[in-house]
Amino acid sequence: MHLSAIKQNPVKSVPFTQQHGFRKTINQRVEAYIKQNNVQVRDVPAMYGKTIFMFAWWLGSYLVLLLAGLPWWGNLLMAVSFGLASAGIGFNVMHDANHDGYSANPKVNKVLGWSVELIGLSSFIWKQQHNVWHHTYTNITGLDEGLEAEGAMRWSPHDDWKPIFKYQHLYWPVIYAVSAIALLFIRNFKVYFTRKSGATFEYPKMKREDKIVFWTFRVINALILFVIPSFFHPFWQVVIGFLVMATVAGFVLATILQMAHVMDTVEFPEPVGSPLHIENEWAIHEVQTTVNFGTRNKLLNWYVGGLNFQIEHHLFPHMCHLNYPQIAPIVEQVCQEYGVQYKSYPTFREAVSDHLRALKWLGQAPEGALVKQSASVLTSGK
Secondary structure, three states: OHHHHHHHOOOOOOOEOOOOOHHHHHHHHHHHHHHHOOOOOOOOHHHHHHHHHHHHHHHHHHHHHHHOOOOHHHHHHHHHHHHHHHHHHHHHHHHHHHOOOOOOOHHHHHHHHOHHHHOOOOHHHHHHHHHHHHHHOOOOOOOOHHHOOOOOOOOOOOOOOOHHHHHHHHHHHHHHHHHHHHHHHHHHHHHHHHOEEEOOEEOOOOOHHHHHHHHHHHHHHHHHHHHHHHOOOOHHHHHHHHHHHHHHHHHHHHHHHHHOOOOOOOOOOOOEOOOOEEOOOHHHHHHHOOOEEOOOOHHHHHHOOOOOOHHHHHHOOOOOHHHHHHHHHHHHHHHHHHOOOOOEEOOHHHHHHHHHHHHHHHOOOHHHOOOOOOOOOOEOOO
């Protein structure tokens, strides 16, 4: 009911009307830990080294593709590497920077935040879609654009249903893989020219600086991805290389981002009343709509920029992700005290399995939908 109401009368904000002291307690405990242990919240030295590595990986893969004269299979492997490096920059550098969690210096965050432009997306669009809508209204249909898939997937039980969704647990890899291409060639320009990405999502008007950044990097994208490589390889090979790179990056990014929220163990709340409001405390809502996964997997945690600690990220997005493992026990303890389930999958594989179960459940016709079940693999994260 709320989705049709929002479509008929678009709203810019929906308030959370309850306060239980949950967020206040978590903030106080984490702040005390930071002070007692002299934790560097931003400008973490190890993050500088990680940033250099990610950009070196990205540039190195690109230069090898251009100059090394590898056989076709070697070029394909380097295109995969280029795609993984692009996703790595997105997970680590651009994500922290656009949340102002990389540095205490706003100019540093702004410049490094432009790395999202370098990998083909728009910083203006990302900040509104991700920072504002997704982080405020997580898993609320019509308010969280992270649940939108242009009709290709059904990521919420409150979204419209189509017969094709019965098979989304089978075709999901294709949609996730082409997501980056769709963002690069369709959504970027759709939002720029119409200020809309869907029936309920209207973007703020771009300032002159935003437009300059947008078009400057669209030209840079074209140069990096198509024009410069054409001097070294036949254009048809350039196109194949781009498709390999983009599908690898898109698949990895979409899988990690969706797996943190589209699960059969999370909530998909709906606003109620008139005017619409959410009868919950915001911080509790974030925990109820989010999961962690594979938190003991150091390689996974390193590569995805701490996004496997998604609960901590949603509660403390302005903190460098390298600190999430340290504050996770504090967050879990407060959740236990307030009776809020802290959902954490022990392994990446178990999280993927539950994501597929969720896609199958969400793909059923509403009148015959599978009963939502909590995955047995869920633990407290210990």
